[in-house]
Amino acid sequence: MTGEMPQAPQVDLRSDTVTHPTTAMREAMASAPVGDDVFGDDPTVIALERRAAALLGKEAALFVPTGTMGNLVSLMAHVPRGGEVIAPAESHVFNDEAANYAVVVGAGLRPIAETEDGTPPVQSVVGAIQDSTDPHCPITSLVVVENCHAHTMSRPISPTYMRELRSSLIDGLPIHVDGARLFNAAVALGMPVSDLVADADSATFCLSKGLATPAGSVVVGSKAFIWRARRARKLVGGGMRQAGILAAAGLVALADGPDGTVAxxxxxxxxxxxxxxxxxxxxxxxxxxxxxxxxxxxxxxxxxxxxxxxxxxxxxxxxxxxxxxxxxxxxxxxxxxxxxxxxxxxxxxxxxxxxxxxxxxxxxxxxxxxxx
Ligand SMILES: Cc1ncc(COP(=O)(O)O)c(C=O)c1O
Incomplete structure (x- = not known):
């Protein structure tokens, strides 16, 4: 083979995904107890899922390879074929996940323009809900919020907005938070991360962005939702075996002590x-x-x-x-x-x-x- 090896820039501001794992992460990965996670017996994955569920205040969690897969399995678990997702017009779910909502989920997506703080006005979201008694209409099945909202300078979305959104939606219409950078939002707003998703039914957050692990995201929600998401993960080929090697880095990231990468x-x-x-x-x-x-x-x-x-x-x-x-x-x-x-x-x-x-x-x- 000829040609030069591509080189990352010396000062690499392209993304927070370019981070390398810390020494503490590499050490934890090297010594992590592992098992076959598809059989449900990888202790390190189980520990990470428990830690994530506790931090975000939800019943259960699921470790997935990427944020995109976290959002995808969440959509698969919430939205029936022919359903419709309401999402911010500039969101990653709408623009940057290869239209998986259409190709894999079989759903439509109704984009709603955001204001400069990254939130689609609640009244616009409510106005976009379809008439479930009209057979012409797709069935509105999910509302997505992105927190931080990348396209507005990665603004954090406050719990006040989430509360207003929740109380304005019809009963039973779930909210999913694409929280790729949810911990950045929590740190910027100075509040526990669980406050940001208290009014959401499910959320995904990424370990491999600012939190600096080499790979992995986590989905959280109710036990019943996570069971459906686990099945969806298998369907899209995301069931990994000794995934504890990767989860170990996530546990370090979420640790309270000096090795943690949240604070x-x-x-x-x-x-x-x-x-x-x-x-x-x-x-x-x-x-x-x-x-x-x-x-x-x-x-x-x-x-x-x-x-x-x-x-x-x-x-x-x-x-x-x-x-x-x-x-x-x-x-x-x-x-x-x-x-x-x-x-x-x-x-x-x-x-x-x-x-x-x-x-x-x-x-x-x-x-x-x-x-x-
Ligand atoms: C807002 C948002 N959601 C989801 C993702 C998807 O994460 P991944 O690259 O791990 O698939 C990204 C990635 O940049 C993102 O910025």
Whole structure:
């Protein structure tokens, strides 16, 4: 074989999925007791599922390989064929999971536009519920909330919204939270993670983003729901055998002591704010112009409350591509994001030195692409 090995940028702000497992995680993985989890006898998976269910205040949990599979098996467990899912228009479930709601679940999806805080107005959600007595209509079967809501700078969604949503929905219509970054929301809002899903029937959260494990997500809900989700996981090929090796890293992530990776998310949020404050000073960096963030205005660092910075460069898409390439040439990775935006995400590998290096690289990239 010829060709160079692809290399990650030295300062990698493309996503919080680029984190490597901590030393404590690697040690726990090496010595984890394991069994065949499809037979239900992997003690480390069972311990992780119990820990996750307790933390999120639900009866039961299920370990799955990815966040996408967590959302998929949740939809399969809640939604019948021909059912309809109500979800935010910018949500991952609608835009970024290869239309699995249609292909695998056999459901329709009714997208509802969010406001700038990431929440579809409750009245719009209620208005989208179909008439279950009319045979023309799909059966509204699930409402999805994304927390944090990625496309609004990864804003945390408050329990107040969840309570209002729950009390406005007809009885028996379940709510699922795509909580890929639910722990970021809990840390940003300074409240237990269980408060954020108290009014939801089910939730998925990812261990392999800011929490830094190599793989894995967890679904939580009632015992009956988790049984259906477990069956759905098998159907889509997600039943893993000695999965305790992976679950062991998740147990470290969720531990209370110094090895746990939840409390340290506050540092990622501080680093994202530092990046936004620096970028906002640079001529040519503008607000993303999306979801009520005025186009062409200065970037508002106050909007950064978790680990995402979304911004744009003046000059449009050609300059964006050139700016991203120039950043990369200076050792810094960021990615393009929908609606002409650029995304930078902080995580375990990013401290003040990396942010300062990213700001220097951005200043150079702006100067080098000023002709665009
Ligand atoms: C909001 C949201 N939900 C779900 C997922 C899916 O997670 P995974 O990449 O583990 O499938 C992601 C991944 O980036 C996400 O950002």
């Amino acid at each position: 340290r998310l506050a540092n990622d949020h501080a680093m994202a704010r530092r990046l936004a404050e620096g970028l906002a000073q640079q001529d040519g960096i503008v607000s993303p112009g999306h979801l009520a963030q005025p186009s062409g205005a200065l970037l508002d660092p106050q909007r950064v409350v978790t680990n995402f910075v979304l911004f744009a460069v003046a000059g449009g898409l050609t300059r964006r591509a050139a700016y991203l390439q120039a950043l990369r040439d200076h050792g810094v990775g960021m990615v393009s994001y929908p609606h002409g935006q650029i995304r930078a995400v902080t995580h375990l590998g990013i401290g003040e030195a990396e942010i300062d290096r990213a700001l220097e690289a951005s200043a150079k990239a702006l100067a080098e692409t000023a002709y665009h």
